[in-house]
Amino acid sequence: MCGLAGVVLADREGRVERAWLEAMAAALAHRGPDGEAIWVAPGVGLASRRLAVIDPAGGGQPLANEDGSIVCVYNGEIYNFAGLRAELERAGHRFRSRTDGEVLCHLYEAEGDAMLARLRGMFAFALWDAQRGRLLLARDRFGVKPLYHARIPGGLAFASELKALQRLPGLGRDLDPVALSDYLTYLYVPAPRTILAAASKLEPGSLLGFQHGRLEQTRWWQPPPPGEGAPLTLEEAAAELRERLRETVRAHMVADVPVGAFLSGGLDSSTIVALMAEASPHPVKTFTVGFHNAGSYDERAAAKTVANHFDCHHHETIADRSLLAQLPSLVAAFDEPFADSSALPTYLVSSLAARELPVVLSGDGGDELFCGYDWYRYHQLLRPAGLLPPALLAPLAAWAAAGLPPVGRATGAAGRARRLLADAALDPLARYSRRISCLGEQARAALLADPVAGSGAAAAWYAFLPDGAGPVERMACADLALGLADDMLTKVDRASMAHGLEVRVPMLDPALAAFAWALPTSLKLRRLTGKRVLRHAVRDILPPGVLQRRKRGFGVPIGRWLREDPAGWSVLLAGSQAAADGYLRPAAVKALAERHLAGRAELGHQLWALLVFEVWYRLHAEGGEPRNAGTPLLAEIA
Structure with missing residues (x-):
């Protein structure tokens, strides 16, 4: 897993300043603590920060083909790289390393843009084709890995995170008013917009070509109509799903470093842990976050039951309202306003896991594929x-x-x-x-x-x-294409990579996801029970109670926390800089806060959205970097 960045100019003989690339790479150091590489050629420059997972000794970036005419920087994991490599070697290609990303250069040389459909994995990459003078940016089907881009005078800049683009001189800092409206609607900014008018997200399943100063963006993948698979009975579908899950989890465990798992005790994460335990010769390390005196929000007991059942080495951490003190660092990690409050415990449990190992598996994607919401x-x-x-x-x-x-x-x-x-x-x-x-x-x-x-x-x-x-089916499509990429996967990517932790999502393996998506809705949702076929597939390998456990999500008692300790955040909103600068109406913000504190309405999530925006806006005004503990902004929140 890595962070990538770069600049390409319309002028093939133009000069990309190395200092630009160094600044962008420095902004991504958390994504790749194991090394930095800068590559510059006429008209183009690439930068990479590396988290070494496959071939730690020999897999440094940028990666290239034999003659160096194709150069790539890459973020992700290609799970079928061994098969692709063998095929390419039989065709005469020669590899310099054992890393998965080198496959991209040779496969592009052989197949061009069509190579994207051959990739099984999560990825975002930038590939420079020197012979054609063309840059290719591409992102995986579901948007597991991020990629941002922006037009700059004379060219195009791109990076894994928005903060790296903001290191470039002259990038516009004006807010996009439509993005702000979207943020208050969904608690995140949907692609292709970002909170900044000058920058965009590359959408999942998309590629962007830049050649001779012209941009061309297309979708190489998009959700097909669901429920169009071969007709199967529940038993047949469950049996095939179980074997696909087993193979997929094994493929996602391939690494030259230890691999653990996030575990909530729910159906999806318990399934992943069960199959990891089956495949691993050693106890699986699992990680859970819980809440003191928070009733249904606390999932520690359920997670511990699953962990004990599979003899895992289980680790727990506790979240309470003191976690609000980390809000400036959390907001800075996301670059733009992001108010899904479950980012708080995700950030905390990622910190816990990163102290033990560099890679974990999660159950994200199960709700979208199997009608779980x-x-x-x-x-x-x-x-x-x-x-x-x-x-x-x-x-x-x-x-x-x-x-x-x-x-x-x-x-x-x-x-x-x-x-x-x-x-x-x-x-x-x-x-x-x-x-x-x-x-x-x-x-x-x-x-x-x-x-x-x-x-x-x-x-x-x-x-x-x-x-x-x-x-x-329409709700599932919207969830898959919108909320999954821009909320769930963004949350996990930023919160984990802030600690140098790679999170893999077996449920979103392309082959498994295609099979699940093609199943008819009747096999997923019956009356008021979702994930029907998944429950049937794993009914005899999970401990008692997991299948009957009601879905809880990864919620946070944010409304209660804000009521219990209003002094810091209410002062922050009362003196809102975003309001003073003409983005919010002060009287409306005050009225909303008063209604929540008085208990006249449950407005915790709405208040949290305003608080996150306010903190982001202040950090943005100061250059986007979080201040250290004890400074006024943090003191106001803590």
């Missing part, structure tokens, strides 16, 4: 409402909606019942959008000093599938 079951629950005549349903829904707060989750049995009735009259897209949104259109308009319409990313991906796809 609450909103799939929620849709099933509301389906009977569609049988009611509109003349009856409409007034019932209006009555229910009138009793709900405009912002915040309804609490208590009565509140949940009213929310259910209010949602029943909505079309599935509106219902889905409400469930995945932090702040609705009216709430955003009240908070933003200059409201603009968001990008409508969720609606676009919901409508992506062809006619005939049902609401569940």
Whole structure:
């Protein structure tokens, strides 16, 4: 795993300053603590920071083909590199190392851009084709690994993280107002936008070519219509899924360094640990984060049950509200506002794991592939409402909606019942959008000093599938293409790489994911039970209770933490620099905070989004680097 950066100029004879590349590489040092490499040629410069996982001694970057006409810097893991290498060697290619990334240079030489479909892995890379004077940027199917780019005078710059691009002189620092609106909607900024108007994310499954000063971006992969696989019974599908899972986990354990696992005790992570224990001659090291006196948020007992069942070397850490003191460092690690509060425990457990080993496996991707999220079951629950005549349903829904707060989750049995009735009259897209949104259109308009319409990313991906796809399939498509890449995988990548830890995601192995995605929804979701075929596939290898355990997610009691210790953060928002500079309405921020503190509404996630934005905005104004402990910003939050 590595960090990469570079600059390419439209002028083939132009000079890329080595100091630019050194500055960009320094900003990515956390992603690659094992070495740095800078390569410069006329019109182009590449930089790499390396975390040595495959061929630690000989796999340094940049990588090249035999004559040096193709040069590559790379971030990721190619799990089928041994087979590809053997095939290329039979065709006459000669390799200098045992590292997986060298395959990219030779495979591109043999097949061009078509090589991307041959890659089984997670990756982002930049490849320079000297003969054609062309730069190729590419990102894996699901966006496990990040890649940013920006036009600069006379050329293009790119990097694994936004902070490296910001090291270049002259990169614009203006905020993108649509990205800010999207952030308040989803708690993250969906690709291709970033919070900065001058920079973009390369979208998952995309490639970007830069040649003779011209950019050309295309998708080399996108989600196919789901449920189009060969017809299988539940038993047949479960049996094949289990064998695919077993093979995939073994492939993801290949490394020249120790490999462990994140373990929550839920179905996905328990499945990964079970199959790792089966494949490993040594006890698997597992890592869990928990919460004191936090009820359903604390998953330590469930994780420990699984770890004991498989004789793992188990490690635990505890998160409490003192973790808020790390907010400036967390915000700096993400480069742009990112308010999924589960980033806090992910950051903490990554720090714990990184002290023991450099690579872990996680269960991310299972919810998107196997219909595991609450909103799939929620849709099933509301389906009977569609049988009611509109003349009856409409007034019932209006009555229910009138009793709900405009912002915040309804609490208590009565509140949940009213929310259910209010949602029943909505079309599935509106219902889905409400469930995945932090702040609705009216709430955003009240908070933003200059409201603009968001990008409508969720609606676009919901409508992506062809006619005939049902609401569940459309929700799964939007989750796979939007929330998975820009929320879940971004969270794990930044929180782990901040500590030099590589996280692999077997559920998103291309072959396994393609098989799972092609299964009909009926094998994944039945009545109010999701992940049906996955449960059936592993029912006899997991300890009792895992299959029946209700999905909890990786939640954080952020609302309670903010109520318990309001002194620091309320002062921070009361003196909001973002508000003073014309991005937020101070009165609206104050009103929202007062409603939460008074217990009139549960607005913890909305407040957290504002707090994260405020901290990010102050760091951005100061150059993007977190200050040390004890400085005013940290003291205000702690």
